Amino acid sequence: MTDLLPVPAVSAPAPAVTADARPVHSAADFTLTPAARAALLDAMPASTRRAYERDWDRFAAWCAKNGRVAIPATPETVTSHVTDLTTTPSDTGRPLSPSSIERALAAIRTMHKLADVTAPETKAARKILDAYRERLALAKDPAARTRKADPATPDVLRAMLGTLNRDTLAGKRDAVILLLGYACATRVSELAALDLADVRITSDGLLVTAYRRKIKKFTEVAVPYGRVPATCPVRAVRDLVAAMAEAGRTAGPLLVRIDRHGRIAPPMTRGGRTIGDPQGRMTADAVADVVTKSAAAVVTKSANGVESKGLEGSWTGHSLRRGFATAARRSGAALEKIGRHGGWKDGSTALLGYIEESDRWTDNPVTGL
Template sequence: MTDIERYNAAPPPAQRQLSPEAQAALAAGRADSTRRAYREDREAFIKWCAQRDVQPLPATQDLLIEYVTHLTITPRPRTGRPSAPSSLERLLSAITTMHAELDLPKPETKGARTVIAGYKHQLAVDKKPGGRQRQAKAALPPALRKMLDILDRDTLIGKRDAAMLLLGYAAATRSSELVGLDIGEPVECEEGYMVQIYRVKMKKFTDSAVPYGKNPATCPVRAVRALIGAMREAGRTEGPLFVRIDRHGRIAPPMMRHGKAIGDPSGRLTPDAASDVIERLAEAAGFEGRWRGHSLRRGFATAAQRGGAPMVRVARQGGWADNSTSLARYFDEGDPWEDNPVMGL
């Protein structure tokens, strides 16, 4: 048998798959949210190909152009609008990485990306959603104070939300990093708390020193201590630091759907639930724009830059890489009023 005959007799590349164990190990290298999004993107792509009797893998450049074009003109059931440019860019990554996982040649995506660029440009010209990148508003100190003023800090849920705001800000956490903390992980010392945080993007732990604040009402150390003390009084001395609490002050009340228990049995908040807390407080304070958990992280970086903190120290505190381009953007932006070039003309 010749080499060509052996190749033709072998299973087609699209049928070669990693073992379930290898697939799980590979998937563990991505964030949970990314894994879910990639899985949904891949399933939708394969379903679309099946409906048209087209072989999805290996994907040709023309196939990807057709698929992306289809998504730019087809409303999604949930929103009633076509997919956003950022969603299209993610799905290309999902399809590209699927090829790599199946040991297939990397698909050519240049044409599809050109379609996305034109789509994004037209959305911007037409002033439609998706044409402008949506960024979470930066939670600067004045905004934090207004959100804190809304809370009833005599209640357990008020203590939890205050600690989330202040610790999330002082340690510049992502929502997933914040809710991942357990009760015993903030280690109290003379200067405040030393908190070891697993930084999901860097995939390593960093130590963030959280000092006492000058004002007790905005002090992250006092807020965390108050929460831990209240949790202890409620019988919680271990497990997640930030948990579900109902309006009656019950910790980790059962959550049911169609008669089945859902959610973390320990009551740990999800990243989305933590972001919802920030959104709810911002709305109650009368703020406009998009407020999510990332508002705390962005607010920390922006305020630190305006306060003159060295970029490397900001990076080490918040778990950014020393050469982080996302952090550099905050430093490059500066204060739009203080650093405004028009003022000197």
């Protein structure tokens, strides 16, 4: 893992000398061991590591170009870099969004901590960032707004399911992604991590053992049978498990790569080397793609009968998690039950935001004035 974020060697601060008999810290006390540094990197989600790597490479290149030291960086260097990010076009042809620059600041601070040096103070840099955010907002620039996935509520789910060919193994798998991801309110990484052994079919429904990354523990989620077979997650899982058993797969990942010929875990190579999980486990990005592609395949019809393809809005893997919270709240479920079912932390601001959006009409303070 450590080769993802190479950390320059930086000498530790000199230990303070005390006048009394208390032990005096040495340089080693201010230095992470290689094992501790690797463990910290491993604790970081892979997508975050990749993003931080890109942010750090950009910062280091900017420092080299402008004759500045990347680590330890001064507050003035960080402020100047942030100012440059707000005006210089990125790979998209536009300057980075405020949220991307916020992440870049986090990457710079993280790299300093991993190098056992004090992270630079960012107060001035954040003032520049706040001014940039306000400038975009006043200009009605969409970049000023935080991008959110639209919630995949039941009507949306039904439309997405209608795009699948559920007679095929891939169609059965994709139906499980949509229905189980929604019913368990999983993140795509949590959904991709499920094994066949993690999903038990009982007379009452499913018992799904999912590892919730944000709260760092396993939860057992109960999913009852649905009233409508076509949208029942229990039946969808049962169909997929039976089809995989028929194809010879009775253990390993629940969600696997399937090619257009219906082969499970077909070999993949790049540059002559075998890539991908050897058991064929789908990546979190591949799971999210199923949601995005299903939404793009939905055919809608306007009031005057004109057909168009693709649902309006932003549809990602997180749409399933948001859709569960929205629909559960609208059906009257209590906040704490929604949170515990979906593995949100107690008092989660993200969940509260979903609930507020769900309640904006049903619990509107203007009503009755």
